[in-house]
Amino acid sequence: NAGVMQNPRHLVRRRGQEARLRCSPMKGHSHVYWYRQLPEEGLKFMVYLQKENIIDESGMPKERFSAEFPKEGPSILRIQQVVRGDSAAYFCASSPRQAGGPYEQYFGPGTRLTVT
Amino acid sequence: QKEVEQNSGPLSVPEGAIASLNCTYSDRVSQSFFWYRQYSGKSPELIMSIYSNGDKEDGRFTAQLNKASQYVSLLIRDSQPSDSATYLCARGSSASKIIFGSGTRLSIRP
Numbered sequence: 370n371a372g373v374m375q376n377p378r379h380l381v382r383r384r385g386q387e388a389r390l391r392c393s394p395m396k397g398h399s400h401v402y403w404y405r406q407l408p409e410e411g412l413k414f415m416v417y418l419q420k421e422n423i424i425d426e427s428g429m430p431k432e433r434f435s436a437e438f439p440k441e442g443p444s445i446l447r448i449q450q451v452v453r454g455d456s457a458a459y460f461c462a463s464s465p466r467q468a469g470g471p472y473e474q475y476f477g478p479g480t481r482l483t484v485t
Numbered sequence: 486q487k488e489v490e491q492n493s494g495p496l497s498v499p500e501g502a503i504a505s506l507n508c509t510y511s512d513r514v515s516q517s518f519f520w521y522r523q524y525s526g527k528s529p530e531l532i533m534s535i536y537s538n539g540d541k542e543d544g545r546f547t548a549q550l551n552k553a554s555q556y557v558s559l560l561i562r563d564s565q566p567s568d569s570a571t572y573l574c575a576r577g578s579s580a581s582k583i584i585f586g587s588g589t590r591l592s593i594r595p
Contacts, residue, residue: 472577473534
């Protein structure tokens with residue numbers, strides 16, 4: 370039973386380029402969450418998605434950042450026109466679909482984004 | 486006031502002793518609480534979840550929840566060097582979101 374998968378594991382982009390981060394949830398999980406972690410800091414919630422729906426994007430910067438979770442395929446976190454301050458570890462987590470909640474979230478290995 | 490507050494540490498504990506990690510939270514309606522362990526350069530790993538007042542034990546780990554005091558703790562018995570990591574306390578919020586604390590760095594000295 371594969372866990373949460375993220376790719377790429379490491380991504381280097383020059384300022385102004387676009388970064389695309391992918392996340393495939395655990396089998397049977399339909400809820401996906403994206404977090405950002407700066408060095409020596411805690412996890413900051415960015416966005417919560419279900420298939421074809423953004424449920425909560427209160428942690429997403431207003432500009433340059435977007436996320437989707439299409440009916441088929443992985444969830445994508447997209448950062449346009451990256452700046453050095455976007456350098457961080459980006460983690461995806463998934464949880465199963467259940468009434469009520471919130472329930473345990475299981476994390477992928479993360480994507481380390483470096484902007485040069 | 487932070488939503489989930491933890492002492493950043495580092496907390497240094499001798500090998501074989503009990504490590505006690507503490508966490509307070511500000512939202513009285515939270516019903517679910519989680520402890521995650523994160524090794525340097527790795528992703529968070531779920532250790533324990535607790536939903537009811539009292540203690541919950543799993544191997545060397547015991548989570549304790551006191552909703553009246555808005556306090557949750559994690560005890561690690563017989564601490565091992567491999568327990569050295571950052572421990573993240575988290576609480577569930579509405580709409581299935583989890584709010585994380587900044588973490589406590591734990592160091593187990595041989």
